[in-house]
Structure formats: C-alpha cells, structure tokens
Amino acid sequence: MLDRRLTLLALTAIATIILFMTINVRGNWQFAMELRLERLLSLLQVSVSVALSTLVFQTITANRILTPSIMGMDALYVLLQTALVFVLGGFGYAALNPVGKFTIEVVMMAGLACLLFLPLLRYSNALVLMLLGGIVIGVLFRSLSSLLSRLIDPNDFAIVQSVSYADFNTVNADLLLPCFVLTIIAAAICWRARHVLDVILLGKPTAIGLGVNWRGYSVVLLLLVGMLVAISTALAGPITFLGLLVVALGQRLAGTSKHSQTIITSILVAIILLVGGQTVLSHAFSNALPLGVLIEFIGGITFLFILFYRGQS
Amino acid sequence: MIKLTNVAVSLSGTPILSDISLELPSGGITALIGPNGAGKSTLISAMARLVPVTSGEIIVDGMNVANTASRTLAQRLSVMPQDNAVAGRLRVGELVQFGRFPHHQGRPTQADFEAVDEALSIFDLFEIKDKFVDTLSGGQRQRARAAMCFAQGTDYILLDEPLNNLDIFYARELMRTLRHVADTKQRSIIIVLHDLNHAAVHADRIIAMRDGKIIADDRPEKVMHPDVLQSVFGFQINVETIAGKPISLHFL
Numbered sequence: 001m002l003d004r005r006l007t008l009l010a011l012t013a014i015a016t017i018i019l020f021m022t023i024n025v026r027g028n029w030q031f032a033m034e035l036r037l038e039r040l041l042s043l044l045q046v047s048v049s050v051a052l053s054t055l056v057f058q059t060i061t062a063n064r065i066l067t068p069s070i071m072g073m074d075a076l077y078v079l080l081q082t083a084l085v086f087v088l089g090g091f092g093y094a095a096l097n098p099v100g101k102f103t104i105e106v107v108m109m110a111g112l113a114c115l116l117f118l119p120l121l122r123y124s125n126a127l128v129l130m131l132l133g134g135i136v137i138g139v140l141f142r143s144l145s146s147l148l149s150r151l152i153d154p155n156d157f158a159i160v161q162s163v164s165y166a167d168f169n170t171v172n173a174d175l176l177l178p179c180f181v182l183t184i185i186a187a188a189i190c191w192r193a194r195h196v197l198d199v200i201l202l203g204k205p206t207a208i209g210l211g212v213n214w215r216g217y218s219v220v221l222l223l224l225v226g227m228l229v230a231i232s233t234a235l236a237g238p239i240t241f242l243g244l245l246v247v248a249l250g251q252r253l254a255g256t257s258k259h260s261q262t263i264i265t266s267i268l269v270a271i272i273l274l275v276g277g278q279t280v281l282s283h284a285f286s287n288a289l290p291l292g293v294l295i296e297f298i299g300g301i302t303f304l305f306i307l308f309y310r311g312q313s
Numbered sequence: 314m315i316k317l318t319n320v321a322v323s324l325s326g327t328p329i330l331s332d333i334s335l336e337l338p339s340g341g342i343t344a345l346i347g348p349n350g351a352g353k354s355t356l357i358s359a360m361a362r363l364v365p366v367t368s369g370e371i372i373v374d375g376m377n378v379a380n381t382a383s384r385t386l387a388q389r390l391s392v393m394p395q396d397n398a399v400a401g402r403l404r405v406g407e408l409v410q411f412g413r414f415p416h417h418q419g420r421p422t423q424a425d426f427e428a429v430d431e432a433l434s435i436f437d438l439f440e441i442k443d444k445f446v447d448t449l450s451g452g453q454r455q456r457a458r459a460a461m462c463f464a465q466g467t468d469y470i471l472l473d474e475p476l477n478n479l480d481i482f483y484a485r486e487l488m489r490t491l492r493h494v495a496d497t498k499q500r501s502i503i504i505v506l507h508d509l510n511h512a513a514v515h516a517d518r519i520i521a522m523r524d525g526k527i528i529a530d531d532r533p534e535k536v537m538h539p540d541v542l543q544s545v546f547g548f549q550i551n552v553e554t555i556a557g558k559p560i561s562l563h564f565l
Binding site for chain 2: 195202214
C-alpha cells in the first residue's frame with residue numbers, strides 16, 4: 001500500500017521533471033537543456049532543503065505547526081543580507097566573492113539557529129509560547145531589515161529587494177555547486193539519523209529515557225536546519241509556508257510518522273509542487289502568476305487549517 | 314542497585330530536593346508518596362538523568378548517572394515520564410517497539426520482536442496493537458507506555474504517576490500487572506503514586522516525601538501509620554487493616 005503510494009509519488013515527480021525539461025522547447029536544444037538543467041537543479045535543491053529543514057525542525061520541537069520559516073529563520077537570512085549591504089554598500093556587496101560570502105552566511109545561520117532556538121526548546125511542550133516566540137523573533141528581524149533598508153541608499157535598496165522576495169526564475173549559478181554539496185551532506189545526515197529522529201519525535205524525556213543523546217542531537221540538528229534554511233533562502237528567497245505545506249502533505253501521504261517514509265514523501269511532494277508548479281505557471285500562465293505567491297496562498301490556508309483542526313481535537 | 318548520596322536538585326534556582334541519601338536494591342516495587350510539590354517526580358527524573366543533580370551523586374549498578382553514556386544507562390534503567398502526549402501517528406505496536414531502541418538502534422532483530430510480543434501480551438495489548446496511539450483511551454495509552462518501558466528489558470523501571478487519569482478498573486489492572494512483572498520477571502519497579510492505598514496494597518516498600526526530603530522509608534505496614542501520614546500530609550489520616558492490608562481512610 002505504502003510502496004504503491006511511494007512509487008506513484010516518485011513517478012509523478014519524475015514526470016514533472018521530464019515535462020519541465022522538455023515542454024515547449026524551441027530552437028537550440030542544447031542551449032535550452034543547459035538553461036533548464038540549471039533551473040531544475042536549483043528547484044530540486046530548494047525542494048530537498050525546505051522539506052528536510054521543516055521536517056527536522058518539527059521533529060525536534062515535537063509539533064507539526066511550527067516551521068523554521070514561521071519561526072523567522074528566513075527573515076534572519078534577509079536581515080543578514082540587508083546588514084551586509086548596509087555595512088559594505090551596494091558596490092562592496094556586489095564585489096563580494098559569492099561562494100565565500102555564502103560560506104560565512106551558512107556558518108552564521110547555523111550558529112544563530114542554535115543560539116536562538118536551543119533556549120526556546122525548553123518550552124517545546126508549550127506550543128503557544130513557541131509560536132509567540134517565533135512570531136516575535138520574525139517580526140523583530142523583519143523590522144530590523146526594514147529599518148536598515150530605510151537607512152541605505154535607494155540604489156542599494158534595489159539589491160536588498162532582490163534578495164527579499166521569493167524568485168524561482170532566476171538562478172544563482174555561483175551557488176549551485178556549493179549548495180549541491182551541502183544539500184547532499186545534509187540529506188545524508190538526515191537519512192542516517194532517521195531512526196533517532198523517530199525517537200526524538202516522542203519528546204525529550206522519552207527520547208533521553210531511550211538512550212538518545214538529546215542535547216547533542218538537538219545541537220547538530222539545529223545546525224543542520226540553519227544550514228538548510230540558508231541554502232533554500234539563498235537559492236529562492238524566503239517562502240514562509242512552503243515547508244509547512246510539503247511536510248503536512250508528505251506526512252499525510254506517508255500515513256505514518258516514520259522518518260524513513262516521511263523524509264522521502266516530503267521531498268517528493270516538494271519536487272512535484274515546485275517543479276510542477278513552475279512548469280504549469282510558466283507555460284500555461286506565461287509567468288503571469290509568481291509561484292512564490294501561489295505557494296504562500298495555499299500554504300497559508302493549510303497553516304490555518306492545521307491550527308483550527310488541532311484546536312478542535 | 315541504585316544508590317543516591319546526598320543528592321540535591323535545584324530547578325531554575327529553586328531547591329526541589331535536598332540531601333537525599335537512599336539505597337534501592339534490585340527487586341520489588343518501591344512506591345514514592347507525598348503531597349504535591351514534595352519532589353517525587355524530580356527524584357525519579359534525577360535517577361533517570363532527565364534533570365541534572367546540583368550536588369551529590371546517583372549511582373546505578375556502579376555507574377554514575379551524571380557521566381555515563383545515555384545509551385548504556387538505557388539498557389539498565391527505563392523511565393516513563395509523566396503523561397506527555399505522543400506526537401505523530403504511531404501504532405501501539407510501534408510505540409512498544411521503541412522500547413527496544415537502546416538495543417537495536419533502529420534495526421530490530423528477532424529477539425527484539427520477541428521482547429515486544431512479550432510486553433504486548435503481559436500488558437494485554439495484543440488486540441489493540443495496530444490501533445493508533447492517539448485514538449486510545451487514557452487507560453490503554455498508559456498501559457502502552459508502561460509496556461514500552463517493560464520492553465526496554467531493563468532491571469529498573471521508573472514510572473512517574475502512571476495512574477494519572479485512570480479509572481479504578483484500569484488503575485487496579487496496571488498495578489496488578491506491575492506486581493506480576495516484579496514477581497515473575499524480577500524487575501525492580503520504582504513508582505510515583507498519589508493513591509496511598511495502591512501503594513499500601515501493591516508495594517514492598519514506601520518512601521514518603523515532603524518538601525524535598527524523605528520523611529519515612531519502610532515497609533507499607535510501618536509507613537501507613539496515622540502519625541507518619543500526619544507528618545507527611547499534614548492532617549489526621551486514620552488507617553484500618555482490611556484483608557490484611559493497611560488501608561488509609563483519607564476520604565473521611
């Protein structure tokens with residue numbers, strides 16, 4: 001039953017990828033393939049990193065509502081960018097070596113994720129408190145970004161703006177390779193830890209009772225979440241509800257909480273949603289509707305639905 | 314044997330336990346009783362390394378809890394924390410299987426499946442093993458959680474208020490099952506109880522606590538005495554012997 005669902009999901013994902021690559025190709029195939037392959041790789045990495053960061057974060061906090069984005073982590077990434085532009089100016093920012101800059105950002109995001117969320121984990125059984133904390137953190141980062149962007153040159157502001165909105169069309173080619181390597185490493189770590197993640201989902205006291213080094217794992221996993229958020233935000237920009245949407249759907253389709261299943265289903269759902277959505281929007285709607293906006297719309301409704309549904313049960 | 318020497322625990326600056334020294338040899342059921350805030354749960358949590366001790370030390374079978382690998386301890390001692398909702402969609406059989414995690418780290422062997430089956434049958438869960446945990450009644454869920462601890466196969470089983478929210482039928486069933494486990498499987502059970510009479514009827518030893526200290530520590534016949542209970546709970550509790558067991562009349 002489950003295997004059939006997985007196969008179906010995998011086939012759908014492959015079909016969307018093939019469609020994405022081949023539909024409406026005119027003129028030089030080699031050129032089109034190269035262009036589309038870059039975009040495809042970028043979308044795939046965003047899919048994997050968003051699905052994994054959300055899944056892992058929800059497991060550490062033992063809930064299904066909070067995601068790194070809702071807790072303000074991509075706002076943190078945007079703040080880092082704005083601060084860089086503020087300090088270095090638009091030219092200084094543009095002159096930075098993109099890979100070097102990205103490396104520092106990944107390290108900072110991973111470190112800050114630990115710094116911010118390790119203390120919050122103490123309240124992980126008080127969902128309302130976590131949610132409130134996350135919203136406050138998110139608002140703080142966004143307000144700081146907007147304060148900084150009011151203080152900078154209007155030309156520099158254009159640069160800030162380009163990193164502050166989700167964009168699936170332009171590819172950040174410099175970062176494709178480093179992101180690819182990091183995504184593979186992160187995925188490998190998650191997959192190796194899949195059984196431990198199952199135990200961590202039982203909650204902190206039970207996990208410790210079952211011999212899991214909870215503190216060690218929560219630090220490593222939060223570092224991983226910070227790194228994955230940096231990857232997806234660097235490649236596509238901040239999308240608040242994408243992670244929530246794909247993990248909720250992935251878990252629903254898996255019908256179990258076992259990470260050996262949910263890791264795969266969540267990633268496949270993300271691929272179908274992003275690659276498929278991008279294909280449909282760019283060919284059927286000739287890019288009139290940005291994918292980011294559509295995902296926020298559906299994801300936001302899902303968020304409300306889960307909140308209300310949980311509130312009733 | 315679990316040995317506590319001058320153990321003190323503070324939680325966010327507030328002292329909860331002070332100067333607790335205690336020896337718990339293996340075997341039998343030891344009940345912890347006392348009013349709310351006496352430190353019973355904290356004592357269990359400290360023994361199970363869920364909260365760190367502020368001073369003193371806790372030794373389980375010669376291993377200091379503070380610096381022994383969590384996984385090694387998990388093969389000697391299992392703990393059922395106070396009721397926490399199980400997140401995610403899990404079946405009863407899967408939950409009990411988690412008890413084997415310290416032994417197989419995610420790759421169960423035949424021996425693990427056998428241990429799970431034994432736990433399911435002892436705790437009478439076989440018929441509901443494919444049900445989802447979040448659809449169970451309170452009594453069934455507590456039984457499933459206790460079965461997970463049993464499946465862990467440890468000498469010591471620490472249970473923090475397992476009778477919470479159970480009706481009289483399920484409470485009695487669970488206590489009788491634990492008695493059976495202690496008698497036939499030679500497990501040592503340390504259990505926090507609120508109902509004095511469950512402790513009096515089923516335990517071999519009762520430790521009475523108040524304000525983070527041990528007030529009395531003896532066989533049930535000795536602890537279940539009006540003077541002792543007065544000093545623990547602060548009001549007059551009469552005790553009658555019924556069917557050879559001391560029964561407290563704290564409702565009167």
